[in-house]
Amino acid sequence: ETGVTQTPRHLVMGMTNKKSLKCEQHLGHNAMYWYKQSAKKPLELMFVYNFKEQTENNSVPSRFSPECPNSSHLFLHLHTLQPEDSALYLCASSQLTGGGVEQYFGPGTRLTVT
Amino acid sequence: EDQVTQSPEALRLQEGESSSLNCSYTVSGLRGLFWYRQDPGKGPEFLFTLYSAGEEKEKERLKATLTKKESFLHITAPKPEDSATYLCAVQAGGANNLFFGTGTRLTVIP
Numbered sequence: 001e002t003g004v005t006q007t008p009r010h011l012v013m014g015m016t017n018k019k020s021l022k023c024e025q026h027l028g029h030n031a032m033y034w035y036k037q038s039a040k041k042p043l044e045l046m047f048v049y050n051f052k053e054q055t056e057n058n059s060v061p062s063r064f065s066p067e068c069p070n071s072s073h074l075f076l077h078l079h080t081l082q083p084e085d086s087a088l089y090l091c092a093s094s095q096l097t098g099g100g101v102e103q104y105f106g107p108g109t110r111l112t113v114t
Numbered sequence: 115e116d117q118v119t120q121s122p123e124a125l126r127l128q129e130g131e132s133s134s135l136n137c138s139y140t141v142s143g144l145r146g147l148f149w150y151r152q153d154p155g156k157g158p159e160f161l162f163t164l165y166s167a168g169e170e171k172e173k174e175r176l177k178a179t180l181t182k183k184e185s186f187l188h189i190t191a192p193k194p195e196d197s198a199t200y201l202c203a204v205q206a207g208g209a210n211n212l213f214f215g216t217g218t219r220l221t222v223i224p
Contacts, residue, residue: 004157031210042118042214043158043201056211090157096210102148103212105157 002026004106006091012112015081021109023074023091031096032074033103034066037088049074050096081113116141120202120215127222130191135218137202138184147185148212149178150201158201192222 004025013019025032034046048056049068063085065077074091088110092103117140127133139147146165150158162171164180171178175196177188187200199219203212 006157033211040216042216043203043212045211045213048211050210056209092157094210101146101205101210102160102163104160105150107157108155110155 004091004093004104006089006106006109008109009107010110010112012114013078013081014114015083017081018077018079020078021076021089021091021111023076023106025072025074025091025093025104025106027093027095027104029093029095029104030071031094032068032071033092033094034074034076035090035092035105037090037108043090047076078111081111083113086111086113116204116206116213118202118204118213118215120200120218122218123216124219125221127189127192127220129193129222129224132188132190132192134189135187135200135220136184137187137215139202139204140183141204141206141213143207144204145207146205147180148203148205149176149185149187150203152199152201152217161200189220192220194222194224196220197222 007022032049035043046060047066052068067075088108090108091106094103119138121136149161152158162178167182175190179186199217201217203214
């Protein structure tokens with residue numbers, strides 16, 4: 001595996017289900033991110049982890065719960081979601097430096113909440 | 115408030131017809147401006163990073179330039195395989211996260 005991988009690629013869940021999204025980066029980076037991408041909207045940052053520590057939570061509802069057990073893996077636990085949570089969920093990673101640094105994205109998980 | 119605006123929202127070009135996409139930004143303390151390409155159903159693919167006004171970078175038919183207020187992505191003699199959504203993002207201040215525009219959807223017609 002190379003780059004950033006995400007599983008599953010597609011997920012359909014009911015509003016009462018609990019599911020988890022998984023992300024793994026094979027780039028040796030020390031920061032990982034969750035983004036939400038909805039139609040006609042810019043990518044929205046959800047969570048940031050630097051060296052496994054959560055450094056940012058962009059006012060995300062508590063029905064989304066991130067977990068970062070190590071610098072290579074990132075999870076997004078989902079429970080009691082709403083239909084408006086249907087979107088493409090993207091994971092990214094980067095190597096923290098003092099200057100501007102690009103992020104590398106996974107292929108995303110297309111989530112549909114019914 | 116940091117802001118990134120991309121134009122046009124959509125662009126249709128004939129194969130070989132060169133054009134430019136615009137990304138204007140208002141941020142405090144720009145640390146980097148990034149261009150990504152995104153194909154339908156896939157994650158964004160990194161293209162370029164620009165750090166300071168006057169900087170230019172090229173890759174095949176793409177050339178990115180940066181001024182103090184905007185960036186352009188020039189596409190020279192595009193081919194159908196260049197069809198995608200092109201995203202611009204900025205990194206500013208002390209944060210490591212990227213702030214994205216809504217993108218330009220490019221269609222190149224054979």
